[in-house]
Amino acid sequence: xxxxxxxxxxxxxxxxxxxxxxxxxxxxxxxxxxxxxxxxxxxxxxxxxxxxxxxxxxxxxxxxxxxxxxxxxxxxxxxxxxxxxxxxxxxxxxxxxxxxxxxxxxxxxxxxxxxxxxxxxxxxxxxxxxxxxxxxxxxxxxxxxxxxxxxxxxxxxxxxxxxxxxxxxxxxxxxxxxxxxxxxxxxxxxxxxxxxxxxxxxxxxxxxxxxxxxxxxxxxxxxxxxxxxxxxxxxxxxxxxxxxxxxxxxxxxxxxxxxxxxxxxxxxxxxxxxxxxxxxxxxxxxxxxxxxxxxxxxxxxxxxxxxxxxxxxxxxxxxxxxxxxxxxxxxxxxxxxxxxxxxxxxxxxxxxxxxxxxxxxxxxxxxxxxxxxxxxxxxxxxxxxxxxxxxxxxxxxxxxxxxxxxxxxxxxxxxxxxxxxxxxxxxxxxxxxxxxxxxxxxxxxxxxxxxxxxxxxxxxxxxxx
Numbered sequence: 001x002x003x004x005x006x007x008x009x010x011x012x013x014x015x016x017x018x019x020x021x022x023x024x025x026x027x028x029x030x031x032x033x034x035x036x037x038x039x040x041x042x043x044x045x046x047x048x049x050x051x052x053x054x055x056x057x058x059x060x061x062x063x064x065x066x067x068x069x070x071x072x073x074x075x076x077x078x079x080x081x082x083x084x085x086x087x088x089x090x091x092x093x094x095x096x097x098x099x100x101x102x103x104x105x106x107x108x109x110x111x112x113x114x115x116x117x118x119x120x121x122x123x124x125x126x127x128x129x130x131x132x133x134x135x136x137x138x139x140x141x142x143x144x145x146x147x148x149x150x151x152x153x154x155x156x157x158x159x160x161x162x163x164x165x166x167x168x169x170x171x172x173x174x175x176x177x178x179x180x181x182x183x184x185x186x187x188x189x190x191x192x193x194x195x196x197x198x199x200x201x202x203x204x205x206x207x208x209x210x211x212x213x214x215x216x217x218x219x220x221x222x223x224x225x226x227x228x229x230x231x232x233x234x235x236x237x238x239x240x241x242x243x244x245x246x247x248x249x250x251x252x253x254x255x256x257x258x259x260x261x262x263x264x265x266x267x268x269x270x271x272x273x274x275x276x277x278x279x280x281x282x283x284x285x286x287x288x289x290x291x292x293x294x295x296x297x298x299x300x301x302x303x304x305x306x307x308x309x310x311x312x313x314x315x316x317x318x319x320x321x322x323x324x325x326x327x328x329x330x331x332x333x334x335x336x337x338x339x340x341x342x343x344x345x346x347x348x349x350x351x352x353x354x355x356x357x358x359x360x361x362x363x364x365x366x367x368x369x370x371x372x373x374x375x376x377x378x379x380x381x382x383x384x385x386x387x388x389x390x391x392x393x394x395x396x397x398x399x400x401x402x403x404x405x406x407x408x409x410x411x412x413x414x415x416x417x418x419x420x421x422x423x424x425x426x427x428x429x430x431x432x433x434x435x436x437x438x439x440x441x442x443x444x445x446x447x448x449x450x451x452x453x454x455x456x457x458x459x460x461x462x463x464x465x
Contacts (some may be wrong), residue, residue, distance in 0.1 A: 023160060027167045028285045034171025036343070039274045041178040043267070043347045046189040052263030053125055054193050055270040056450030057136040060117060063244065065143035067108035071243050072099050072236035073151030079232060079380055080155035081295050089222035096219065098229045099148050109142045114140060125149040142201040146208060153212040157292045161211040169207060170200045189205075190423040226294030234353035238384040242375060247284070249364070249428070250277060252395070256402040258422050260410075268417055270358035271347050275340070279332040283325045287373045290321040292375075298380045308444030309371075312459050314444070317451040318372065325369035326449050333362060357421035367429040372438035372447030381443045391436065394431045402429060 043052055076095065083092035097454060114137050119126050126133050153162030177196050181188050238372040244252050250273045258266050279305040298313040336358065344355045378387055442447050446455060 002132060002164070002281050021288075024256040027164050027441045029278055029283035029371055032168040032170045032281050034168075034175050035274055037276060038171060038174035039271065040177070040180050041182055042193065042344045043351060045178070045182060046193070048264045048267045048350055050190045050193075052265070052267035052268070053122075053129065054190055055254055055266055056125075056258055056263060057118070057132060057194060058120065058197065059254045060137045060144065061139050062248055062251045063108050063255065064114045064117075065140045066240070066243060066248060067113075068106045068140055069099070069148055070101065070102050070106055070233055070236050071240035072102050072232055073148050073242050074239040074379075075232050075235045075292055076151045076155040077295050077376065078299075079228075080152060081292060081298050081440055084156065085296055085299060089218050089224075090225040092230070093219040094224040094226040094228070095232060096152050096216070097224050097230055098226050101153065102233065103141070103144050103148055107144065109145075110140055111137050111398060121179070130191050131331065132190045132194045133193065135198050139198050142198075142205050146201065146205050147271050149205075149208055149212060153215060154288060154292065156212075156215050157291050158212055158215050159292070162208060162213075162353040163285075165204045165207040165211065167285075169204050170197075171335065173200045173203065235384055238388040239375075241378065241395055242341040242387045245391055245394055245428075245431070246375060249280070253399070257424075258399055259402050260406040260417060260420060265417060265420075268351055268354050269357060269420065271344075271351045274326075275354070276361040276365065279329060279362070280368075280438045282328045282332070283365050283369055286321050286324050287376070290317050291376055293317050293375060294321075294378055298310070298377065302380070306417075311445065313453060315459060316336070317457050318445075318447055319375075319456040322369070322372055322447075322449040322452050329366050329369045333366070336362065353415065353417050354416075356418050360418070362419035364426040364428045367432040369430040370449050372439075372449065372452065374432075374435040374439040374447055375447050377443055377447055378439050383439075383442050385436070386438055386442060389437060390431065395429065397427050398424060406440060 034189060042054065046054065049363055076099070079095050080092045080126060083089070084094070115126075115133065118133050148161040150166065153159075175197060178193075179194075253272055253273065254266050255267050261269065294314055294317040297317065297445070300313065301311045340358060344358075347354070375387065378384070402420065405423050406416060407421050409423065410416050436446075437449050440451070446452060
């Protein structure tokens with residue numbers, strides 16, 4: 001009896017995917033806690049000025065690293081999944097090779113652009129801390145390589161192996177190294193922090209490669225077909241603004257906030273975003289775990305001519321992932337209600353204003369969980385132009401809010417940090433709602449938490465009837 005139950009559980013695709021999602025979420029939570037801890041250590045050991053500069057350099061480096069890949073990795077969830085599902089290993093191998101070539105070609109312009117941007121926007125930082133700037137620049141190709149491998153391995157259904165190194169090694173490595181420095185009473189400066197950051201990126205690249213390399217062995221026998229490279233690159237570029245908003249939102253917000261707030265304001269906003277990031281990470285983990293299964297079923301249904309309303313298996317995965325995400329947001333909100341004052345106090349009195357910002361930023365993961373993963377569905381239905389336009393509009397609106405909106409609100413007596421967090425969070429919530437409506441209209445699939453559950457309920461009732 002027990003063996004039969006165990007066999008049934010192991011055969012359930014939903015339970016296996018939920019289990020993978022659970023492992024990733026647990027890993028993300030551990031990583032987020034590690035991030036909180038090393039952020040506390042940095043806040044205690046660096047001046048607010050140095051802390052703000054570190055986060056600014058990291059944010060720019062992360063954004064430029066995605067640009068160095070031309071975001072072609074975002075297309076893997078469609079192209080590689082489709083190719084492997086249809087037995088077309090040549091196309092899958094061709095896509096992987098093109099992804100790597102793009103990174104090699106774009107790396108040098110990305111490095112020049114990074115240093116040029118810092119020189120243009122933050123000349124005092126380049127003058128006072130040139131080594132920190134160059135160490136941050138050195139991480140860009142490594143981060144691009146890690147992101148490229150992670151996207152390809154995810155498309156090959158190796159979510160855990162591709163993402164766990166990045167989720168765990170960076171925060172835990174930082175905690176161990178910074179904790180040892182703090183325990184010994186040794187001084188910590190900006191250059192040392194950026195150096196640790198570079199070392200962690202190299203370690204992640206090595207461990208990730210060791211974990212995933214055997215799943216790329218099919219490329220040894222497949223003859224790579226790169227004939228569609230122009231379409232892959234253009235698709236990646238169209239999705240690049242959305243990728244910045246979804247995966248690198250923290251870095252985008254910190255970079256924009258430097259205009260009205262300065263580097264010390266960036267430090268205080270980084271604290272608030274670090275506290276809320278464990279929820280964003282958890283939501284991203286669930287979406288990453290369910291994305292290959294959902295994409296595979298959507299692609300098969302489209303190939304078979306199944307109407308959106310009858311995409312039963314895909315709707316099932318969308319509903320399950322939506323329920324998991326909303327449950328985590330609810331649990332996270334309760335945790336913040338109980339422990340936020342304690343968390344903020346760990347950083348020191350200079351960061352007490354960050355508490356109000358945390359509650360504003362909670363609106364971002366809440367809206368993301370409620371309105372669903374529109375990116376995946378719209379991509380499968382080849383609605384990249386719509387996402388490109390809405391992403392560019394959102395980035396433009398966020399920039400206007402930071403440059404002009406915050407000063408207007410501050411002139412009416414609102415605290416600058418609270419005004420910035422409130423405006424940014426409201427813009428992102430409106431974007432999520434608009435994309436949900438656009439996705440429903442263009443594809444016929446309601447990916448929202450409520451919509452997916454209702455549709456799944458109707459499908460089950462129809463089967464029972």
